[in-house]
Amino acid sequence: MIPVIVIDGPAGTGKGTIAALLAERLGWHLLDSGALYRVLGLAALQQQVSFDDAAELTKLAEALALQFDAGRIFLAGAEVTDAIRTEAVGMAASQVAAHPPVRDALLDWQRQCAQLPGLIADGRDLGTVVFPDAALKIFLDASAEVRANRRYKQLIEKGLSANLFELIADIRERDDRDRNRAVAPLCAAADAVIVDSTTLSIAAVFDRVLEEVRRVFPDLVL
Ligand code: CDP
Ligand code: CDP
Numbered sequence: 001m002i003p004v005i006v007i008d009g010p011a012g013t014g015k016g017t018i019a020a021l022l023a024e025r026l027g028w029h030l031l032d033s034g035a036l037y038r039v040l041g042l043a044a045l046q047q048q049v050s051f052d053d054a055a056e057l058t059k060l061a062e063a064l065a066l067q068f069d070a071g072r073i074f075l076a077g078a079e080v081t082d083a084i085r086t087e088a089v090g091m092a093a094s095q096v097a098a099h100p101p102v103r104d105a106l107l108d109w110q111r112q113c114a115q116l117p118g119l120i121a122d123g124r125d126l127g128t129v130v131f132p133d134a135a136l137k138i139f140l141d142a143s144a145e146v147r148a149n150r151r152y153k154q155l156i157e158k159g160l161s162a163n164l165f166e167l168i169a170d171i172r173e174r175d176d177r178d179r180n181r182a183v184a185p186l187c188a189a190a191d192a193v194i195v196d197s198t199t200l201s202i203a204a205v206f207d208r209v210l211e212e213v214r215r216v217f218p219d220l221v222l
Contacts, residue, residue: 003028003118004133005213006126009140010175010186011090012147014197014205018140019122021206022213025222026120031113032068033123033130034093036106038084039066039075041092051095054102061096061105082158087151087170094174100183103129124178127189136216138209139188142198144172 005022007015016032023030040061043049049056067074073081083089096102103125110130113119121130127137148168155162178186188194193212197205210222 002114002116003135003217004114004131005118005120005136005138006131006134007120007122007138007140007209008124008127008186008188008192010124010142010147010178011171012151013140013142014150014202015122015140017202018138018205018209019120021202022209023120025210026118026213026220028118028120029113029115031110031119031121031123031126033106033110033121033126035068035073035084036064036066036109037093037097038089039073039080040064040096040102040106041094042080042084042089043075044096045089045092051092054099057096057099058101058105061102064106082160085155085158086160087155087162087167091170091174094177097124098177098181098183103184124186125184127192128187129184132189136212137189137192138212139192139194140205141194141196144168144175146198147171 007019009015019030019032043060043064044051044057047060049060065076072079073084107130110121113121127134127139145168148164148171151171152162152164152167175186195205195208213220214222
């Protein structure tokens, strides 16, 4: 059985950062499932496919010419690593992600990422739907204001424009849609370890997660 660790939670809780640190520490593969939905959201925007058109969006998902290469992301050969990180694309991602057939179309692709020696995967439904048998499930949470502030700093550091008040509203709207959709809603799996990072630094969260990794994989050298 290939070992899988999943990290789920709402936007800006530090999932991506912690998942990348853990993958590097363990030498395991990394799946940023949000990037998959973001690329699909960007493709829908570029090709002017309506976010309500589940059939067209599913076709787009099935034919998605996506490539991950050493931290860089390509859509049909063009680099989209930074273009998918805007809140507008995050919002598009959450709208396309609400359609059950779209999610189904992306399921196999995600499961195929589970390869030896192991996989760290982050998203919204990794512990509940994609990898329900994952050996360790972490659910990260934090207040919406703190998360929006983190996202604001992140965008400014990348030289992208951002408005803090719009970000708080957008993140709340996206969380609501993700939490209340009919299929694979954002929620902690019953067997997930919940970590609230509102007042914790990345280093403190990482230490907390490493404690859980040691508990579940006592033989791993960390
Ligand atoms: O993947 P997710 O949207 O959950 O969050 P992220 O992209 O990993 O983190 C968003 C930003 O918040 C990054 O710049 C992190 O360094 C920062 N962050 C933080 O400062 N403290 C935390 N406890 C978690 C994240
Ligand atoms: O980085 P951040 O947490 O802001 O978002 P993300 O993980 O990149 O995900 C963008 C959007 O994709 C989310 O708001 C969800 O609507 C959707 N998503 C999903 O439905 N299922 C996943 N496993 C991952 C992302």
